[in-house]
Amino acid sequence: MTILRPRPSIAVWLLAAGLTATLAGGPLAQAAENPKLELKKGDRVIIIGNTLAERMQDFGHFETLLHSRFHELELVVHNLGYSADELALRPRQAHFNDHGHRLEDEKPDVLVAAFGFNESFAGPEGLAKYKSDLERFIKTSTTTKYNGKNPPTLVLLSPIAHEDMGNPHLPDGKKNNANIRLYTEATAQAAAKHGVVFVDLFTPTLALYKSGGPYTLNGVHLSDKGYAALAPILDQALFGARPANVKADMAALYAAVQEKNLQFYYDYRAVNGCYIYGGRKAPFGIVNFPAEFAKLRKMIQNRERRIWDLAQGKSVPAEIDDSDTGGFATITSNVKPPVHITTPADEERTFSLPSGYAINLFASEVEFPDLQDPVSMTWDAKGRLWVTTMPSYPMYLPGTKPDDKVLIFEDANGDGKADSCKVFADGLHVPGGIELGDGGVYLAQMPNLMFLKDTNGDDKADTRELILHGFDTADSHHAMHAFTWDPGGALHWQEGTFHYSQVETPYGPRRCNEAGVFRYEPRTARFDVFVSYGFANPWGHYIDRWGQNFVADASGGANYYGTAFSGQVNYPHKHGGMQQFFPMQWRPTCGCELVYSRHFPDDTQGDYLLNNNIGFQGVLRYRVKEDKSGFAGSAVDPLLRSSDPNFRPVALQFGPDGALYIVDWFNPLIGHMQHSLRDPKRDHTHGRIWRITYPKRPLIERAKIAGAPVPELLDLLKAYEDRTRYRARRELRERPEQEVMSCLETWLAGLSKSDPEYWRQMTEGLWLKQSLDHVDEAFLKKMLTCPEPKARAAATRVLCYWRDRVNDPLELLRKQVNDDHPRVRLEAIRALSFFDGADAAKAQEIALESLVLPQDSYLEYTLNETTKTLDQRLKGQGGAKK
Numbered sequence: 001m002t003i004l005r006p007r008p009s010i011a012v013w014l015l016a017a018g019l020t021a022t023l024a025g026g027p028l029a030q031a032a033e034n035p036k037l038e039l040k041k042g043d044r045v046i047i048i049g050n051t052l053a054e055r056m057q058d059f060g061h062f063e064t065l066l067h068s069r070f071h072e073l074e075l076v077v078h079n080l081g082y083s084a085d086e087l088a089l090r091p092r093q094a095h096f097n098d099h100g101h102r103l104e105d106e107k108p109d110v111l112v113a114a115f116g117f118n119e120s121f122a123g124p125e126g127l128a129k130y131k132s133d134l135e136r137f138i139k140t141s142t143t144t145k146y147n148g149k150n151p152p153t154l155v156l157l158s159p160i161a162h163e164d165m166g167n168p169h170l171p172d173g174k175k176n177n178a179n180i181r182l183y184t185e186a187t188a189q190a191a192a193k194h195g196v197v198f199v200d201l202f203t204p205t206l207a208l209y210k211s212g213g214p215y216t217l218n219g220v221h222l223s224d225k226g227y228a229a230l231a232p233i234l235d236q237a238l239f240g241a242r243p244a245n246v247k248a249d250m251a252a253l254y255a256a257v258q259e260k261n262l263q264f265y266y267d268y269r270a271v272n273g274c275y276i277y278g279g280r281k282a283p284f285g286i287v288n289f290p291a292e293f294a295k296l297r298k299m300i301q302n303r304e305r306r307i308w309d310l311a312q313g314k315s316v317p318a319e320i321d322d323s324d325t326g327g328f329a330t331i332t333s334n335v336k337p338p339v340h341i342t343t344p345a346d347e348e349r350t351f352s353l354p355s356g357y358a359i360n361l362f363a364s365e366v367e368f369p370d371l372q373d374p375v376s377m378t379w380d381a382k383g384r385l386w387v388t389t390m391p392s393y394p395m396y397l398p399g400t401k402p403d404d405k406v407l408i409f410e411d412a413n414g415d416g417k418a419d420s421c422k423v424f425a426d427g428l429h430v431p432g433g434i435e436l437g438d439g440g441v442y443l444a445q446m447p448n449l450m451f452l453k454d455t456n457g458d459d460k461a462d463t464r465e466l467i468l469h470g471f472d473t474a475d476s477h478h479a480m481h482a483f484t485w486d487p488g489g490a491l492h493w494q495e496g497t498f499h500y501s502q503v504e505t506p507y508g509p510r511r512c513n514e515a516g517v518f519r520y521e522p523r524t525a526r527f528d529v530f531v532s533y534g535f536a537n538p539w540g541h542y543i544d545r546w547g548q549n550f551v552a553d554a555s556g557g558a559n560y561y562g563t564a565f566s567g568q569v570n571y572p573h574k575h576g577g578m579q580q581f582f583p584m585q586w587r588p589t590c591g592c593e594l595v596y597s598r599h600f601p602d603d604t605q606g607d608y609l610l611n612n613n614i615g616f617q618g619v620l621r622y623r624v625k626e627d628k629s630g631f632a633g634s635a636v637d638p639l640l641r642s643s644d645p646n647f648r649p650v651a652l653q654f655g656p657d658g659a660l661y662i663v664d665w666f667n668p669l670i671g672h673m674q675h676s677l678r679d680p681k682r683d684h685t686h687g688r689i690w691r692i693t694y695p696k697r698p699l700i701e702r703a704k705i706a707g708a709p710v711p712e713l714l715d716l717l718k719a720y721e722d723r724t725r726y727r728a729r730r731e732l733r734e735r736p737e738q739e740v741m742s743c744l745e746t747w748l749a750g751l752s753k754s755d756p757e758y759w760r761q762m763t764e765g766l767w768l769k770q771s772l773d774h775v776d777e778a779f780l781k782k783m784l785t786c787p788e789p790k791a792r793a794a795a796t797r798v799l800c801y802w803r804d805r806v807n808d809p810l811e812l813l814r815k816q817v818n819d820d821h822p823r824v825r826l827e828a829i830r831a832l833s834f835f836d837g838a839d840a841a842k843a844q845e846i847a848l849e850s851l852v853l854p855q856d857s858y859l860e861y862t863l864n865e866t867t868k869t870l871d872q873r874l875k876g877q878g879g880a881k882k
Helices: 010-023 027-032 053-055 060-069 124-141 172-196 200-207 226-238 249-266 284-309 344-348 710-716 722-732 738-751 757-770 777-784 788-801 809-817 822-832 837-852 857-874
Strands: 045-051 076-079 110-114 155-158 197-199 358-364 374-379 385-389 404-410 420-427 434-437 440-445 448-453 463-468 481-485 493-494 501-502 510-513 517-519 525-533 541-544 549-553 558-561 589-594 608-614 614-628 630-642 649-654 660-664 688-693
Touching: 027 558, 045 053, 053 060, 053 076, 053 249, 060 226, 060 284, 110 124, 110 541, 110 710, 124 155, 155 172, 172 197, 172 200, 197 226, 200 226, 249 284, 344 358, 358 481, 374 434, 374 481, 374 649, 374 660, 374 688, 385 434, 420 440, 434 481, 440 481, 463 501, 481 541, 481 722, 493 541, 510 525, 510 710, 510 738, 541 589, 549 589, 558 630, 608 649, 614 649, 649 722, 710 722, 710 738, 722 757, 757 777, 757 788, 777 788, 777 809, 788 809, 809 822, 809 837, 822 837, 822 857, 837 857
Parallel strands: 045 076, 045 110, 110 155, 155 197, 589 649
Antiparallel strands: 358 688, 374 385, 385 404, 404 420, 434 440, 440 448, 448 463, 481 493, 493 517, 501 510, 517 525, 541 549, 549 558, 589 608, 608 614, 614 630, 649 660, 660 688
16 A cells, blocks of 8 residues: 655644643643643554544654654664544454454553544444443453553543534534533543543644644545644653754654554554465465564564664665565466467457457557556546556565556557557555545555646656545455446446445445445545445446446356345345346456447447356457346357457447547456465566457547536537436536536526436436535426436435435335335435434335335335344444444
């Protein structure tokens, strides 16, 4: 993974230090009169808790101040923070605690704990449980001799306050702050009762936010600036006034802290935990990983020594010498036949396609050496192809800096071959998913979602912002992939089994165990589990022209109509088994797409394309038809097949010219279970992009998107090609909101009611309002009752996500549950699963009304899942609803 490692702002530190006198002595801190923290030489300071704690290792300002203040003590600081952790709820992947980072392994002399934020979403009703959990935690922490000699000194940190960002699309924090104050007071009282160190961060941050902000990304998670301001507040609260004689070069010390934290994170949150310490560690992981992590832990010790030297004002070499950290185990391949790497020309000769189709090489490692192990793709508004590469796959090798990349390919002359390749970002680690939007790039960097941006127009990422934490690292080929936008402006991605993910949001924590599909609204910071299902590894997601979802599960080769099982479940429950919408032929698959390109033959339009990369290697094809509330498919001749064992199609997408582009990971070995992750026959230097055309039909004229006026972009929402509309929607979300909304109203008024596409175009207008978070109840009601059932179904989905901002949503859903079209009813039954509290009983009652109308398998399935979820809530058995 890559973590943003900014240089410290000394000015911000000094500003915050000046504020500390007025901020740190808030009423909560004064009331408890808690003891100051005392440290001894060699103390091990271990930090645990939620995202507030976890992000401290990404922005190590407090740790830098700690070492500079106590330069003679040579402290060891390890951060075990984990997104969305609570005192009594800390889910982890299997055998996570066998990796050497339990408190018994870390042996804390000082334990710094940051809890209470996620618990606070239970409100006043959850306060009694929090107090009970906190009592138990304090008792355990202050009586357990983790270091074998003495219990640790416990430090309790309150949550920070919720910052009002002044953004109408984000919560202002008033409700959250009322609850956070209650939980801060409860923590202060427990600390005073037991005589443990307590730091009130709520009061000073609430005051801090009144000037010079913003200090957070989304109201609840501090930015680098926020942590730089928090560090001296926490430092003074724990130890008093800053000493005058700091010996360290603070910038150099900060850089050293960040480097140590990065290497520790490679250990603590190691990618491929399932193969390192989990259920699949034998037979291969037990050979290579013990030596690797022994080396990594010695590297961490070297970096700690460097921190101590810098803190004491000593000079250090420019480069860290890791020659004393040991080597690696020798790995012998279990693949007996020799590996033959074919040239692009030789590989192309292995392809076969149906009559009339052609394939050509768009790009390869021969012309563009950076194209190594490409894995995901997307197209920008200029018609350029963006690709992520991951030669570091399957994971970081200690001491070898990962250098995975985001590349931009351009075909300037339109001949179907890339003319240039730019490196947008490098130094990445296993970037399995990518999508453009909001003026930048959303990128998977396990266990985080990053946002990269080019601020000066040179096609290089200038900023790298860590925006979401908590996605698991159990298996690098199961993690954070298949990125796609839905038409309403939410970004979706997926992960596979073994993963236990939990993410903090301004609306509360969201959790999903053992595979799922996620949904994130960047504009509102709403993050939810879209599908919680027992997938093996769902690497494929396509959303059709009416907003209906299709999800491909790679490992098992299953394909699902996604709408039916995208209702809400109560964590940790999952949806029950659901039928596939066509019989599985081959496995494993990777990437899916529907044919909506006028460049392809008429009889292929609407076909479902599916990559397969072991056994059958090529692109499978299925004829899809509507079937009552859902869809059904049947196999037809594949679009592409190859006899080259190195051909590994892992992504496909129609380009702006109407041709189909295929990412070829090109690798002789791809299995995790079947071969050592360090098998020497894995390839790390090749990769190709292929392009399929149908020469008898003209290519599509590339739509002008970048720089096009808003009215022209709106007209592109009438385009036949799904991908043209997809890119136009994405561009519209980046334009000034008021201008788009004004032009949209004019555009909607000018649509022709005699156009057969009129209601689909109107639906595009509703989706654009949704993507801009412009809740228009009157327009929504118009769409809910329009003559086109597919539009009514799409509007019902919008109603689901606007349910907290429209009047009487349950009565609106009652009408949809009684609609004469089964898909509208399906969407309504799904939407009812999102209601809880006092609304759960009424939601269940309305859902059951659907039984008086004709049923099919999807309606029966979704009704069963919805009533099960609501029944659990009514009986108080549901746990967390997300």
